[in-house]
Amino acid sequence: MLSCRELVEFLMEYCDGELPPEQREYFEKHLACCPPCVAYMKTYQQAICLGKSACQEEEQKPPKMPEELVRAIMAARQAK
Amino acid sequence: MSQVPPEADLATQDLPSDERAILERLRAGDAAAFEQLVRDHGGRMLSVTRRFLGSEEDAQDAVQEAFLSAFKALDRFEGQSRLGTWLHRIAVNAALMKLRTRKSRPAEHSGDELLPKFLEDGHHATPASEWRDGGLAALEKAETKDLVRRSIDALPESYRIVLLLRDIEERDTDETAKLLGMTSNAVKTRLHRARQALRALLDPHLRGGL
Numbered sequence: 001m002l003s004c005r006e007l008v009e010f011l012m013e014y015c016d017g018e019l020p021p022e023q024r025e026y027f028e029k030h031l032a033c034c035p036p037c038v039a040y041m042k043t044y045q046q047a048i049c050l051g052k053s054a055c056q057e058e059e060q061k062p063p064k065m066p067e068e069l070v071r072a073i074m075a076a077r078q079a080k
Numbered sequence: 081m082s083q084v085p086p087e088a089d090l091a092t093q094d095l096p097s098d099e100r101a102i103l104e105r106l107r108a109g110d111a112a113a114f115e116q117l118v119r120d121h122g123g124r125m126l127s128v129t130r131r132f133l134g135s136e137e138d139a140q141d142a143v144q145e146a147f148l149s150a151f152k153a154l155d156r157f158e159g160q161s162r163l164g165t166w167l168h169r170i171a172v173n174a175a176l177m178k179l180r181t182r183k184s185r186p187a188e189h190s191g192d193e194l195l196p197k198f199l200e201d202g203h204h205a206t207p208a209s210e211w212r213d214g215g216l217a218a219l220e221k222a223e224t225k226d227l228v229r230r231s232i233d234a235l236p237e238s239y240r241i242v243l244l245l246r247d248i249e250e251r252d253t254d255e256t257a258k259l260l261g262m263t264s265n266a267v268k269t270r271l272h273r274a275r276q277a278l279r280a281l282l283d284p285h286l287r288g289g290l
Contacts, residue, residue, distance in 0.1 A: 003202025012272040036207035047279035054228035062123035
């Protein structure tokens with residue numbers, strides 16, 4: 001039987017579908033009887049989704065370009 | 081007899097007309113077009129370089145370097161992507177270059193303390209529990225978005241950069257490895273640790289919801 005430590009160690013490969021079928025079966029047997037590992041896997045995947053969503057939204061509402069930076073870039077272009 | 085247009089011009093025919101127009105003005109050396117490009121895309125590029133570099137001064141330097149590189153490369157822009165996408169990639173490269181060249185920063189924590197702990201028998205030392213509403217509903221709240229961004233910023237640099245390239249920029253493992261001068265296996269190991277560390281930083285806040 002796979003331990004929680006081993007499950008967490010190979011979690012990324014499992015989530016990415018990179019585990020061979022036999023190991024995948026061990027994983028799923030463990031998950032079927034271990035609520036903490038199910039919770040760990042779900043929150044691991046949710047952390048990735050939250051990171052993506054928060055950063056994508058930030059890019060949709062970008063900060064204002066500082067005026068002095070615009071000036072610096074235009075001056076550097078002239079100088080080249 | 082009409083001349084065959086250069087290859088780059090053929091490719092840029094796929095761009096929206098407003099981008100094609102500004103590209104023509106840029107290639108003609110129109111100063112106002114350069115300023116418009118900086119104003120239209122600079123904010124987005126700054127948000128990218130801030131994420132990678134943390135320091136505002138370094139982030140602004142990287143944006144400046146990115147624009148200067150882009151200006152030089154305008155003739156090679158083939159229109160296979162939108163101008164914004166092209167500039168975004170240049171900004172990421174400028175941020176990575178800045179990371180390589182900037183003076184070493186004070187030693188930071190390794191991140192090991194953010195990895196899960198296990199008992200000798202292999203069970204979780206602190207069993208995980210699910211997040212209320214899957215955490216995603218909480219993302220509707222501005223404070224959660226800030227928390228997530230602050231948590232990414234708080235990751236050790238070696239974790240943060242791999243996480244940004246793989247999960248946020250969606251570069252594949254091999255490209256990330258090449259950009260960082262690492263092996264693909266090292267990228268995979270570090271990405272898994274980075275994701276676990278981000279999960280650990282969010283967990284105390286999202287267990288009970290915000």
